[in-house]
Amino acid sequence: MSTYEAVIGLEVHVELATHSKMFCDSPTTFGAEPNTQTCPVCLGEPGSLPVPNRRAIEYLMLIGLALDCRIAPHSLFHRKNYFYPDMPKNYQISQYDLPLCVEGYLDVEVDGAERRIGITRAHMEEDTGKSLHVGTTGRIAEAKYSLIDYNRAGIPLVEVVSEPDIRSALEAQRYLTELRAILQTLGVSDVRMEEGSMRCDANVSLRAPGTEAFGTKVEIKNLNSIRSVSRALTYEIDRQQKALDGGDGIVQETRHFDENTGKTHSLRSKEEAFDYRYFPEPDLVPIEAGDDWIAEVRALMPELPRARRARIASEHDLTPEQAAFVAASPSSVQYFEALLASGTAARDAAVWMAGELSRALNEAGESIENARVSAADLAALIAAVKEGTVTLSSAKKAFQDAYTAGKTPLQIVDERGLHQVSDDGAIATIVDEVLSANEAEVARFRAGEEKVFKFLVGQVMKATKGQASPQVVDRVLRARLARVRVQEWPSSRLRRSEPKGSRSRRSRVGSWVSSRCRSSDPSSPSSSDRSRANTSSRIRTWAAPTWRAPG
Amino acid sequence: MTEVWELSAAELGRMIARKETSARDVVDVHLSRIEALDDSVNAFLTLTPDLARATADDVDQRIAAGEQLGPLAGVPLALKDILCVDGVRTTAGSKILEGYVPPYDSTVVRKLRAAGVPIVGKANLDEFAMGSSTENSAYGPSRNPWDLARVPGGSSGGSAAAVSAGFAPLGIGTDTGGSIRQPASLCGVVGVKPTYGLVSRYGLLAFASSLDQVGPFARTVEDAALLLEAIAGHDRMDATSIPEEVPPYVKGLESGVKGLRIGVVSDWVEGEGVQPGVTERVRAAIESLSSLGAEIGEISLPSFRYALSAYYLIAPAECSSNLARYDGVRWGLRAPEAKDVVEMNVRSRTAGFGDEVKRRIMLGTYALSAGYYDAYYGKAQQVRTLVIRDFEKAYERFDVLLGPTSPTTAFKIGEKADDPLAMYLNDVFTIPSNLAGAAAISLPCGLAEDGLPVGLQLLGPPMSEGLLFKVAYAYEQARGPVDAPPLWGRS
């Protein structure tokens, strides 16, 4: 079996977040009632004419500048002619051989190395409407009739076309992630793939390593998430490899990726390719991008993700990986800065964001702007860890549970009784129980077997479900072991704190956590009416009465 | 006694403003003349008496309230049925738009409403403005008021015939390759093809977007100038609209032609296929202008012989795309019982479009096809550049160019209907101005040996309308009143 090199080029379609459509005043609101976001122009009403949206062109220019493209001083719109019912004019206005942005590049990091992916072009086009096939299956062949919603017709789209410089599914993923971060930072698109505001077509071919010539390429259409692109490419590279190894060769064709099966299948071959009869759109004048206009747009350029990552890493002394997560998008920076403003140290903030927050977001399939735990609530949790009222492992658990339950982490801490036990007396009780249950080990320790100490610590931690402060356990255990030697336990002081009646040690240890969850102090505020901002100070005041042994 | 319908727009406007008559009366007089005579002319596809009367009543009320309105307030107009009027059926002379009622006003109509101009009806035309005789209308040809057996020209034949017949002193047409000037010439009225971008195309059902231009018909140069003032001007709904102020054309009308350099396009005046009576009337007009003090010279424009061929690639190419939206999905005709969407498209278009439209869609589709684009559409655009250059060179020597509008006078209905090439040759003198996006005007210069009107064409560079009106007006004054068509004897 030979190894091949994958040659991948990506065409990314991005819906711009302008208020009005590309060639008319109709709003671009997502999810409105069908055909309410329309006017004679985007309905292709006879006699209507397109007028370009200046803001959309400036957004495209901004994208081009961010990708180090050359802005063409003279570019054109063309008509792409083909019959399709959801396209009101039966032609799409699109840039063709004279796009606004050409010859750029995007640097991405793959396995610690820098890869430069060439950008062939970035151009502007308009979206089409959407057909709804009414029938049992929703497929056109079985439909009784079809309905068309033109709300999306005429929404501005930018297409970013890469050079065939991408060599693996991972590189494609990095490229798309970086491109999406740039688009987010520019504020030109919502880049919400689930709403279709970013779509991708991938061209893939294989060739023997070291060769220059391209193999036969296959186009995979309409991939709607970065994960899909990665899955589709992985599958397709493997499929082509097997086909080549089996001597079957590759057919130049368009393929569709099935999200459910994770496979690609053939849509149409090259022979059926359309002749779009492109010609310059006579209803529009050329885009003349003079130096003044370009400079005006360039002045709007925000700090780009790459520069932002470098700055955040150096300003806060973070590792590149931490900085990459913190600076992934303007929203993540905002979250980070909110953590710092709530008193969290930069390192801790970065560790939590790259660790627990990232995990929770991935699992929920959400982006950070929709994070269900606010930066202030996370800051309160981190503060509690710092103050020693919650252990790190409890805090992590509380965070994940809070994320799923839609509560604040400290509410979870309270509800589940996850406060760290650093009270000497309470810990001493457990230590005493552990020591009496492990007399053999105590004896070995006394005989000088120091490593048994670790075992005993482990037993105490186990009995406290990890909530005991390791430092306190260490101290109390050492003190008790010293007393054990002189037969001074249990202490009378501790006995007084024990509940009345006889209970087995096992059951007492078992109820240890649950009993301290139920506050014996009726004045303790319930978890639900706490203000989020003051959580950390309140936790200290309400934890105290439960845990101070009656003196 | 002069009838109300014989008066010029300027005169009617003055009388209405002075309350010597009412806009309502003026409209009613014209509507009853249409009712009496349009069965024989077929100038209109749809009459809009309610719309016209409502506009007239509004004008009368505002005048009664002391408001100062524009010079054309209350003056009736025939609108080519290819411009949208909100709520009024629009056919473009085609079956494919059967039942189509646009939900919006074209910019020209919006401006006409603002000027208080009552629209009496939607005028007949060649289907989608493709033709030179109105014989391509799906609703039957219009007839020439000078001879009802003859065509009024086209494609704006209905508007020209209406103005000529006294159905309205004003008309609106569109000119893609001569569709205003040629029918103006054949019907003996004034027709203006303005500079591309001077009048908004918003709401004009497109034939060839880079060539189409809306313009006025009238019986006098002054009326045409007044109407162009009313409809011209920048429109943010049309990206190709020129962002400039419209100069007042009427103000400069009387400044004369002394010292103006007029270039006679020699190949046109004496050219092959030019009717002798046409040459003779144009020669007489040149004499007249010369005696008014204009400097006359001769010029030959070599690239113009390719203009017709270039036009018949560019216009069909654009039309093949512009007419793609008529597919049975959303408007007009939909062929019943198609088994899928492709069959519905094909059958609707087959049933809805006439032969000439189909011919041009096929020509254009072919010209734009991969592999042929450079040889056809690309080359045609190069010819266009040559035509523009030849014009520019000519305007270094001359202020205005002059020639006949059409090689012949009005021909008989059916005479050229089966010979598309002979029909296309009608536009050989008018097409260059469209390719160059320049201004031109046609005005009557007497009758040929067959007793039919001849049109004199004046051509100028882009935005030279003021200059063209001035020359046309000077000639019109020297010429004196023209004969009226025989239809004027009927009522």
Ligand SMILES: [Zn+2]
């Ligand atoms: Zn719209």
